[in-house]
Amino acid sequence: MVDKIIIENLSxxxxxxxxxxxxxxxxxxxxxxxxxxxxAGGGKSTLLRCLNRLNDLTEVKASSGRILIDGENIxxxxxxxxxxxxxxxxxxxxxxxxxxxxxxxxIYGLELAGEKRKSKLDEAVERSLKLSAVWxxxxxxxxxxxxxxxxxxxxxxxxxxxxxxxxxxxxLDEPTSGLDPISTGKVEGALLELxxxxxxxxxxxxxxxxxxxxxxxxxxxTGELIEYGDGKTLFTNPKQKKTEDYIMGRFx
Amino acid sequence: MMTxxxxxxxxxxxxxxxxxxxxxxxxxxxxxxxxxxxxLVKGGSAISLEFLSGFPHDGMRAGGILPAIIGTLYxxxxxxxxxxxxxxxxxxxxxxxxxxxxxxxxxxxxIINLAxxxxxxxxxxxxxxxxxxxxxxxxxxxxxxxLSIMTLPVIISTAEEALRAxxxxxxxxxxxxxxxRWQTISRIILKEALPGILTGVILGLERAAGExxxxxxxxxxxxxxRLPHSVFDATMALPYHLFVISTQVPEMPIQIQYGTAxxxxxFVLTMNVIATVIRSRARARRQW
Ligand SMILES: Nc1ncnc2c1ncn2[C@@H]1O[C@H](COP(=O)(O)OP(=O)(O)OP(=O)(O)O)[C@@H](O)[C@H]1O
Ligand SMILES: [Mg+2]
Numbered sequence: 001m002v003d004k005i006i007i008e009n010l011s012x013x014x015x016x017x018x019x020x021x022x023x024x025x026x027x028x029x030x031x032x033x034x035x036x037x038x039x040a041g042g043g044k045s046t047l048l049r050c051l052n053r054l055n056d057l058t059e060v061k062a063s064s065g066r067i068l069i070d071g072e073n074i075x076x077x078x079x080x081x082x083x084x085x086x087x088x089x090x091x092x093x094x095x096x097x098x099x100x101x102x103x104x105x106x107i108y109g110l111e112l113a114g115e116k117r118k119s120k121l122d123e124a125v126e127r128s129l130k131l132s133a134v135w136x137x138x139x140x141x142x143x144x145x146x147x148x149x150x151x152x153x154x155x156x157x158x159x160x161x162x163x164x165x166x167x168x169x170x171x172l173d174e175p176t177s178g179l180d181p182i183s184t185g186k187v188e189g190a191l192l193e194l195x196x197x198x199x200x201x202x203x204x205x206x207x208x209x210x211x212x213x214x215x216x217x218x219x220x221x222t223g224e225l226i227e228y229g230d231g232k233t234l235f236t237n238p239k240q241k242k243t244e245d246y247i248m249g250r251f252x
Numbered sequence: 253m254m255t256x257x258x259x260x261x262x263x264x265x266x267x268x269x270x271x272x273x274x275x276x277x278x279x280x281x282x283x284x285x286x287x288x289x290x291x292l293v294k295g296g297s298a299i300s301l302e303f304l305s306g307f308p309h310d311g312m313r314a315g316g317i318l319p320a321i322i323g324t325l326y327x328x329x330x331x332x333x334x335x336x337x338x339x340x341x342x343x344x345x346x347x348x349x350x351x352x353x354x355x356x357x358x359x360x361x362x363i364i365n366l367a368x369x370x371x372x373x374x375x376x377x378x379x380x381x382x383x384x385x386x387x388x389x390x391x392x393x394x395x396x397x398x399l400s401i402m403t404l405p406v407i408i409s410t411a412e413e414a415l416r417a418x419x420x421x422x423x424x425x426x427x428x429x430x431x432x433r434w435q436t437i438s439r440i441i442l443k444e445a446l447p448g449i450l451t452g453v454i455l456g457l458e459r460a461a462g463e464x465x466x467x468x469x470x471x472x473x474x475x476x477x478r479l480p481h482s483v484f485d486a487t488m489a490l491p492y493h494l495f496v497i498s499t500q501v502p503e504m505p506i507q508i509q510y511g512t513a514x515x516x517x518x519f520v521l522t523m524n525v526i527a528t529v530i531r532s533r534a535r536a537r538r539q540w
Contacts, residue, residue: 054428086430096421099444099539108439109429147539158425165430 003027004169004199005051010065012046017061020046022223024065028216033191033200035214035231037207038246042220044203048171051201052088053081069169086113089162093174093205095154097146102138102157105146109165128163132156133190152183159190169199177205188213207247211235219243288521291514298511312475312501317512322479323392323487324461324519327471330396330483331403331460336453338400339407343449346408347415348437367405372465374402379469393483395471402466403456410452414445419540447534454527458520464491474500490516 005028012021020043028034036044049055050067053074066073074084086109098105106128107121115121125142129135134156138149146157155175162170172191176184191213194200204210210217214231219240227234227243238244306316350356378398388394418441426436442449464472472492480487494512497504 052428054424057424057427082430082432085428090428092421092425094421096419096425097539098422098425098440108426109431112429112431112435145539161429 002030004030004069006066006068007047008066008068010047010050010063010067012043012050012055012063013061015059015061020223021050024223024225026218026225026228028199028201030199031195031197032215033195033202033213034216034218035210036201036203036218036220037210038220038226041222043223044220045173046223047220048090048173048201048203050075051169051171052085052090053079054085054090056081086165087167088169088171089165089167090171091155091159091162091173091175093177095151095158095178097149097154097157100146101143102146102149103142105157105161106164108161113165124164125160128160129157131163131190131193132160133186133193134160150183152179152186155179155183155187156190159187163194167198169201170194172200172202174203174205176209184209207235207249219246221246288517291510291517295507295510295512295514298507299514303508303511304515307477308475312497313504313508317490317493317508317515319476319479319488320490320493320512321515321519323472323489324491324516326392326480326487327395327399327467327489328457328461330392331399332453332457334397334400335403335407335456335460339404339453339456340411340449342404342408343411343415344437344442347412348433348441363405363408367409369402370465371402371463372468374398375466375469377401378466383470389484390469390473390486391471391484392480392487393471395467395487395489396483398466398470399460399463402463403460406456406459407452410455411445411449414448414452415441417448418444422540444538444540447530451527451531454523454530458523458527461523462491462516462520464495467492490519 007024007026007028010021010024011019013019024043024047036047038044046055049058050063051069051074055063063075065075067075069084069088072079098108100108103125106125107115110121110124115124126135126139129138134153137153138157141148146154149157155178159170159172159175176187179187188209191200191202195215202213204213211231214235216229217231217234218228219226219234219238219242221242227238227240229239234243235247238247303316304321305318307318309315346356346359350359375398378394378401382388382394382397383390386394388397422440422444423436426440427433431439460466467489471486472489473486474488474496476486476488490512494509494516497512498509
């Protein structure tokens with residue numbers, strides 16, 4: 001197994017002085033679901049937003065360390081962030097359909113990347129909607145506004161929108177936090193399919209979801225990586241007291 | 253018993269409140285409706301094809317007001333040419349690019365204050381800068397530029413507000429899908445903000461169309477026997493013409509004055525209605 005991503009001594013401080021990541025080092029495996037979990041404010045979202053440089057949009061006071069993806073440090077100022085974001089896709093907690101049709105949502109990124117051929121775009125629409133397990137529900141209404149879908153459908157369309165760009169890494173920040181159990185099941189099912197092709201990093205919305213989906217799991221507490229290891233082992237037999245307390249529901 | 257009494261009492265209070273509010277609304281609306289009806293009744297009889305398409309004659313005591321209508325159209329268009337692109341560009345800069353710091357706060361403060369300056373001051377400024385210093389003369393160009401400066405704050409602040417109203421999440425998502433900042437603005441943000449921007453533009457231009465003071469020294473002519481040929485010609489304009497025939501011409505037939513006022517009113521109200529329609533239509537179609 002290879003590490004697709006290697007994070008080395010990553011620290012980050014937002015402009016208000018909060019230290020959101022403190023000296024985090026970890027490797028993230030290819031073709032696996034790596035789960036980042038822990039109580040609110042632990043820095044999970046911050047770490048995800050570093051991986052696709054979305055934090056460039058936020059005022060960051062200081063950051064240090066390296067993130068190597070396929071051996072290249074993406075925190076380097078010379079990094080082509082547009083190419084990086086096509087390679088590292090992100091799904092947010094609340095589904096955000098862009099104000100356009102389902103089809104236009106899916107091809108938005110592809111068109112920006114210069115793809116104009118209709119056949120290619122149609123192909124991408126079908127492939128990615130199937131992969132995110134929503135094709136059957138939307139195939140007859142591709143030209144309807146995406147906001148007209150249910151929350152669960154919207155979220156899977158948002159996942160498809162990321163998949164259409166054929167990324168290598170997919171970041172999901174509590175993607176099922178607003179969804180009912182059935183939609184959640186569908187999204188989780190799609191994730192299991194996805195890891196065959198992609199490197200998946202998931203911030204789950206509950207410890208149960210973490211345990212269900214994790215190949216590897218990392219426990220974050222106030223910006224620090226407390227424990228990291230194989231999913232099964234970590235949830236059944238945690239080494240750190242803090243991890244155990246959290247899993248047992250004793251705090252957070 | 254007690255609760256029943258209370259609830260009926262509450263009902264009465266609510267009723268009274270409603271009546272009071274309706275009264276206030278009526279009291280505010282009456283002068284507006286009154287003005288419109290008054291001008292309509294007094295000026296309606298003056299409106300004819302000749303009045304709308306002819307030149308004034310007999311020392312403006314007879315004939316039509318075509319040059320003033322055309323002049324106001326030119327000035328409004330000229331103002332739009334300068335103020336719309338500049339205003340929208342400034343709004344995009346302030347809302348999408350500028351960091352929130354001392355400098356941008358100062359810019360915003362300046363814009364708010366600019367909107368409060370009396371229009372005659374703009375007129376004097378235009379006279380100094382465009383007519384005299386830049387040697388454009390008393391011309392459509394100088395007047396349009398002066399009106400533009402007056403209109404810009406309105407356009408900038410309404411456009412900036414419309415841009416800011418577009419949800420931040422659209423920007424984040426678009427960027428995360430590999431869009432540049434400008435692609436995000438041009439493909440999503442501008443489109444969503446367009447109705448709000450247009451409303452601001454039209455309201456700004458509407459004010460420009462109705463102003464006398466800024467064009468008084470910069471481009472308005474008392475009387476011209478022909479239509480302007482170039483942007484360096486002076487022009488007649490509805491508000492200034494109205495001022496002239498109401499105060500400067502003795503023995504002026506009263507219905508020509510009211511007819512002119514009516515035309516100006518219709519011109520301005522039409523723009524207002526267009527703005528309202530755009531706004532309510534967009535609101536119904538909006539997806540957020
Ligand atoms: N844009 C920001 N500006 C300033 N501080 C921020 C910003 N975003 C996050 N923080 C701070 O950084 C810390 C980590 O936040 P982060 O969102 O990464 O936590 P999280 O683990 O994702 O929490 P949650 O489970 O609530 O989503 C918190 O203390 C938070 O207040
Ligand atoms: Mg988070």
